[in-house]
Amino acid sequence: MTGLAKGKNRNPKVREFHHLHVKNINITYIDVGDRNGYILVENFQNSCFVSLSIISFLFFTRKNSKLISCTFFLNWVVDFNPKRFNLNLTSLWVSPNSGFPKFMAPTPSFKPNHSSQSKTPQSKQRLNFNGIKSAPQTPNPNSVAPAEHPIEVIARIRDYPDKKEKPLSSILQASSNSSCIRVRADFGYRDFTLDGVSVSEEEDLDVFYKKFVESRINGVKLGDKCTIMMYGPTGSGKSHTMFGSSKQAGIVYRSLRDILGDGDGGEDHHLGLGTFVQVTVLEIYNEEIYDLLSTNGGGGGGGFGFGWPKGSSASKVKLEVMGKKAKNATYISGNEAGKISKEIQKVEKRRIVKSTLCNDRSSRSHCMVILDVPTVGGRLMLVDMAGSENIEQAGQTGFEAKMQTAKINQGNTALKRVVESIANGDSHVPFRDSKLTMLLQDSFEDDKSKILMILCASPDPKEIHKTISTLEYGAKAKCIVRGPHTPVKDDESSAVILGSRIAAMDEFILKLQMENKQREKERNEAHKKLSKKEEEITALRAKLDMVEGKGTTPTSEEEINLKVNERTRLLRQELEKKLEECQRMTNEFVELERKRMEERILQQQEEVETLRKRLEEIESQLCCSRLGCGSEENDSKDMESSGFARRLLRIYKSEEDPGMVKSMDLDMDDQEPLGREVSIVGGVVCKSDYNAKQNFSFSNQQCPNTLNGVQEDAANVFAPNFGQRVCLSTVYEEEGEGEQDHEDKGDEDEEVEKEVIEEKRVCTVDKPSAAGSFETSKVSKTSPKKEDYCFKASSVDDKDGESNRLLRIQNIFTLCGNQRELSQHIGTPIPTKKRSDEAFDKFSPAKTNGKDSVFKVSNKENLEPQNVVGN
Ligand SMILES: Nc1ncnc2c1ncn2[C@@H]1O[C@H](COP(=O)(O)OP(=O)(O)OP(=O)(O)O)[C@@H](O)[C@H]1O
Numbered sequence: 001m002t003g004l005a006k007g008k009n010r011n012p013k014v015r016e017f018h019h020l021h022v023k024n025i026n027i028t029y030i031d032v033g034d035r036n037g038y039i040l041v042e043n044f045q046n047s048c049f050v051s052l053s054i055i056s057f058l059f060f061t062r063k064n065s066k067l068i069s070c071t072f073f074l075n076w077v078v079d080f081n082p083k084r085f086n087l088n089l090t091s092l093w094v095s096p097n098s099g100f101p102k103f104m105a106p107t108p109s110f111k112p113n114h115s116s117q118s119k120t121p122q123s124k125q126r127l128n129f130n131g132i133k134s135a136p137q138t139p140n141p142n143s144v145a146p147a148e149h150p151i152e153v154i155a156r157i158r159d160y161p162d163k164k165e166k167p168l169s170s171i172l173q174a175s176s177n178s179s180c181i182r183v184r185a186d187f188g189y190r191d192f193t194l195d196g197v198s199v200s201e202e203e204d205l206d207v208f209y210k211k212f213v214e215s216r217i218n219g220v221k222l223g224d225k226c227t228i229m230m231y232g233p234t235g236s237g238k239s240h241t242m243f244g245s246s247k248q249a250g251i252v253y254r255s256l257r258d259i260l261g262d263g264d265g266g267e268d269h270h271l272g273l274g275t276f277v278q279v280t281v282l283e284i285y286n287e288e289i290y291d292l293l294s295t296n297g298g299g300g301g302g303g304f305g306f307g308w309p310k311g312s313s314a315s316k317v318k319l320e321v322m323g324k325k326a327k328n329a330t331y332i333s334g335n336e337a338g339k340i341s342k343e344i345q346k347v348e349k350r351r352i353v354k355s356t357l358c359n360d361r362s363s364r365s366h367c368m369v370i371l372d373v374p375t376v377g378g379r380l381m382l383v384d385m386a387g388s389e390n391i392e393q394a395g396q397t398g399f400e401a402k403m404q405t406a407k408i409n410q411g412n413t414a415l416k417r418v419v420e421s422i423a424n425g426d427s428h429v430p431f432r433d434s435k436l437t438m439l440l441q442d443s444f445e446d447d448k449s450k451i452l453m454i455l456c457a458s459p460d461p462k463e464i465h466k467t468i469s470t471l472e473y474g475a476k477a478k479c480i481v482r483g484p485h486t487p488v489k490d491d492e493s494s495a496v497i498l499g500s501r502i503a504a505m506d507e508f509i510l511k512l513q514m515e516n517k518q519r520e521k522e523r524n525e526a527h528k529k530l531s532k533k534e535e536e537i538t539a540l541r542a543k544l545d546m547v548e549g550k551g552t553t554p555t556s557e558e559e560i561n562l563k564v565n566e567r568t569r570l571l572r573q574e575l576e577k578k579l580e581e582c583q584r585m586t587n588e589f590v591e592l593e594r595k596r597m598e599e600r601i602l603q604q605q606e607e608v609e610t611l612r613k614r615l616e617e618i619e620s621q622l623c624c625s626r627l628g629c630g631s632e633e634n635d636s637k638d639m640e641s642s643g644f645a646r647r648l649l650r651i652y653k654s655e656e657d658p659g660m661v662k663s664m665d666l667d668m669d670d671q672e673p674l675g676r677e678v679s680i681v682g683g684v685v686c687k688s689d690y691n692a693k694q695n696f697s698f699s700n701q702q703c704p705n706t707l708n709g710v711q712e713d714a715a716n717v718f719a720p721n722f723g724q725r726v727c728l729s730t731v732y733e734e735e736g737e738g739e740q741d742h743e744d745k746g747d748e749d750e751e752v753e754k755e756v757i758e759e760k761r762v763c764t765v766d767k768p769s770a771a772g773s774f775e776t777s778k779v780s781k782t783s784p785k786k787e788d789y790c791f792k793a794s795s796v797d798d799k800d801g802e803s804n805r806l807l808r809i810q811n812i813f814t815l816c817g818n819q820r821e822l823s824q825h826i827g828t829p830i831p832t833k834k835r836s837d838e839a840f841d842k843f844s845p846a847k848t849n850g851k852d853s854v855f856k857v858s859n860k861e862n863l864e865p866q867n868v869v870g871n
Pocket residue numbers: 157158159200232233234235236237238239240241245359361362363364385386387388456
C-alpha cells in the first residue's frame with residue numbers, strides 16, 4: 001500500500017484529507033454499499049482509522065467479492081508521518097452510521113505488535129486503538145460513548161406576511177414528526193432534516209418555547225451554557241421570536257421568567273432563594289460593540305444592581321473585546337423577572353433599526369442579551385442577528401448604506417464560516433473575523449456550551465431562495481459534532497470524536513448526493529419539458545408564418561387562389577399607376593407641343609405680315625419708280641388686289657405681254673434655318689442661301705438703271721428683317737432681245753415684272769465679297785457681255801416663245817415646289833425632280849443667248865464662285 005501525504009495533523013479537532021491508494025488487498029468481508037465505514041490502517045508501529053467516504057468508494061474495484069484496489073481519502077490521520085507510511089493493511093473496519101467501528105475481517109497476515117504502540121513525541125492527539133485492536137474478534141461498540149451534536153437546529157416558519165395574498169399551499173411544509181421541512185417550488189422540492197420544525201400558524205410562541213427552548217433553559221438553571229441564535233433573512237421573524245410582540249412574549253422574557261420564576265420576590269423554586277441573574281445587553285453595529293445598558297454618563301460596567309442610565313436617547317457606549325468577552329460591559333442584576341424584562345424592553349428600543357425594502361423596522365445590528373446565573377455558573381446567550389440579506393435585496397443606496405449592509409453581513413458571513421469550519425473539522429476556525437464570532441467563541445468551543453440555532457423562514461414564495469440558503473446553512477451547522485463531555489481516555493475519546501464527525505460528514509455528503517441526484521432528475525425533467533415547449537413554439541411559429549403568408553408551400557387550392565388574386569390585384573394597381581403616369585406625360589407633351597406650335601404660328605403670321613408689308617412697300621416703290629411715282633395710289637391698289645400667283649397666271653395668259661412671265665410665291669413654310677441673305681439687285685429681291693457656302697452670283701446687267709437705287713433701298717430695308725427666314729426670291733426674266741434692251745428703258749409699256757420664287761437651289765446673286773457682303777455688279781446698260789452670263793435662258797424666238805414660257809413657268813414652279821398650282825394650270829402632273837432637271841437643262845448656259853438677261857442657276861453643290869457673273 002502506498003500513499004501520498006499532504007501534511008501533518010496535530011490537532012484532534014482538525015481534519016485533513018489525505019489521499020491514499022491501496023492495492024492488492026485481500027478482503028473477504030466488505031460491504032461496499034456501506035458508504036459510512038472506516039478502514040483500520042495498521043502497521044507494527046502505527047494504526048489508525050480512516051474513513052471510507054463516498055468519494056473513496058467510487059474508486060473501488062471488486063472482483064468476485066474481493067476488493068482488488070481502492071483509492072480513497074483519509075479523512076483523519078493521526079500523527080501522520082509520510083516517511084513511515086508503508087502500512088500493512090491488517091484489517092478492515094467498517095463502522096455503522098453511529099460512528100462505532102465494527103470489525104469486519106482480519107487479514108490472514110495480521111500479527112499485532114503491541115510493542116509498537118508507544119506514542120511518538122508528537123502523538124499528543126494520536127488515536128490509540130488498543131480497545132479496538134485488542135478485540136478484533138469481539139468488537140465492543142458500547143465501549144465508546146455516542147457523539148454529541150453541540151448545535152441543534154430548529155426551523156421556525158413565520159406567518160404569511162399578507163394573509164390576503166396567502167397562497168393555497170405554502171412553499172414550506174413540516175413533516176409529521178417535525179424533524180423535516182420540505183421546500184416546494186415549481187421545479188420540485190427539497191427536504192431538510194433538522195432537529196425540529198415549528199410553524200408559527202400552528203404553534204404560537206408559547207408552544208414553540210415549551211417545545212424547543214424550555215429544556216435548554218432548564219439546563220442553564222442547572223449550570224449549563226446555552227446560546228440561542230436567531231438566524232435568517234430580514235423580515236423572517238427573528239426579532240419577533242426573540243422579543244415577541246405586544247400580544248406574546250418572546251424567548252428573552254420567557255427565559256427570564258423561567259430562570260427567576262414568576263414571583264416578584266425571587267422565590268425561585270428551581271434555584272432557591274437568593275438566586276439572581278446578571279443581564280448584559282450588547283449591540284454589534286458596523287463591527288462595533290455598543291453597550292445598550294450604558295451611556296457615557298452611566299456606570300462604566302462591572303456595576304451591580306440597577307444602575308444603568310435611563311432613556312433610550314442617551315448616547316451608546318462602545319466596548320472593546322477582551323479575550324472572548326466584551327470588556328467592561330454594563331450589566332443589570334436582579335431576581336425579579338418582571339423588572340428586568342422592562343429594562344430590557346427599554347434598551348431593546350435603542351437598537352438601530354431602519355426601514356428597508358424587506359422590513360419596515362429592520363434591525364441593522366446584532367443584538368446579544370446575556371443572562372448569567374452566577375450561583376450555578378449557568379449562562380444563556382440570546383442572539384438576534386441582523387438580517388442576512390444582501391445589499392441589493394435591502395435596497396440600500398449610497399456608500400454609507402452599502403457599507404452598513406456589508407458590515408452587517410460581515411457578522412453573518414463570519415458566523416457561517418465558523419460553523420462550516422467547525423463542521424469540517426478545520427484546523428483553524430475564524431472566530432476573529434468579526435466581533436460577533438469573537439463573542440460567540442466560547443459558545444462553540446466550550447464543551448459545556450450548547451447552541452440552539454433557530455432558523456427563521458418566511459413562507460412567501462418570493463423569499464424561497466433566501467429560505468433555502470438559510471436552511472442549507474442550518475443543515476451544515478447540524479453537522480458539527482463534539483465528543484462526550486465525560487472525560488474518557490484521550491485516545492478513545494479522540495477516536496470516538498473522529499468517528500462521530502466523520503459519520504456526520506458522511507451523512508451530510510450522502511444527503512447532498514441524494515439531493516444532487518434529485519436535482520439532476522428534476523433538471524432533466526425540466527429540460528425535457530423545455531424541449532417540448534420549444535417544439536410547440538416552433539410549430540406555432542410555423543403556423544403563424546403560414547397564416548401571415550410567409551409559408552413557402554401553400555397547402556390548399558383556396559390558398560393558391562388567394563395568393564393569385566392578391567398578386568393580380570397588386571399587378572393591376574401597378575399597371576394603373578403606370579398608365580396614369582403615361583397619360584399624364586402624354587398630356588404634358590401635347591400641351592407643350594400645342595404651345596410651341598401656337599407660338600410658331602403666331603411668329604410666322606407676324607413674319608408673313610411683315611413680309612407682306614415689306615413686299616407691298618417694295619412693289620409700290622418699284623411701281624413708283626417705274627411710273628415716276630405719278631400714279632402711286634393706283635399701283636398700290638393693283639398690288640394689293642393681286643397676289644403673285646394670280647399675277648403670274650395673268651402674265652401667263654396675257655396677250656399684251658406674252659414674252660414676260662412673272663412668278664412670285666411666298667413660301668411661308670420654309671424651315672431652312674440660317675444662312676439666308678437677301679439682296680436686291682436691279683429691282684430684284686433675291687434670297688441667297690448660306691448653306692450653299694455663300695456661292696452666290698447675281699447679275700442684273702439687264703436691270704434698268706432706274707431700279708438700281710430702288711433695289712439698293714429695298715435691300716437695305718429688307719435684308720435685316722429677313723436674316724434668317726426670308727424666303728423671297730425673284731427671278732427676273734426678259735423675253736426677246738429687243739424688249740430686253742436697256743435702251744428701251746424709257747418705254748413705259750415695257751414692264752419689268754418681278755417674280756419671287758422661293759427656292760433653295762436656284763438663285764442668282766452677286767458674288768459675295770470677301771467680307772461676306774454682297775457686291776452688286778456694275779450694271780452694263782448697253783452691252784452686256786456674253787461672257788458675263790453664266791447662264792442664259794433659252795433663246796426665245798417667236799415660234800417657240802409660248803412653249804418656252806410655259807416651260808419656264810413650270811421650271812419656276814418646280815423649283816418652288818408648287819407643283820399643285822402648276823398642275824392646276826397645265827392640267828398634267830409634273831414629276832418634281834425630272835422636271836426640275838429638264839428645266840435646268842433648258843436653262844443650261846449652252847443654250848442661252850448671250851444677250852439675254854439670265855440668272856445663273858446652279859445646284860447647291862455646283863455653285864461656284866468663278867462662274868458668278870461679274871467676276
Ligand atoms: N410568527 C409571526 N407571526 C406574526 N407576525 C410576525 C411573525 N414573525 C414576524 N412577524 C412580523 O413581521 C415583521 C418582521 O419581523 P421581524 O422584525 O421579527 O423580522 P426580522 O427577521 O427581525 O427582520 P430584520 O432582520 O430586518 O430585523 C414584524 O412586524 C413582525 O411583527
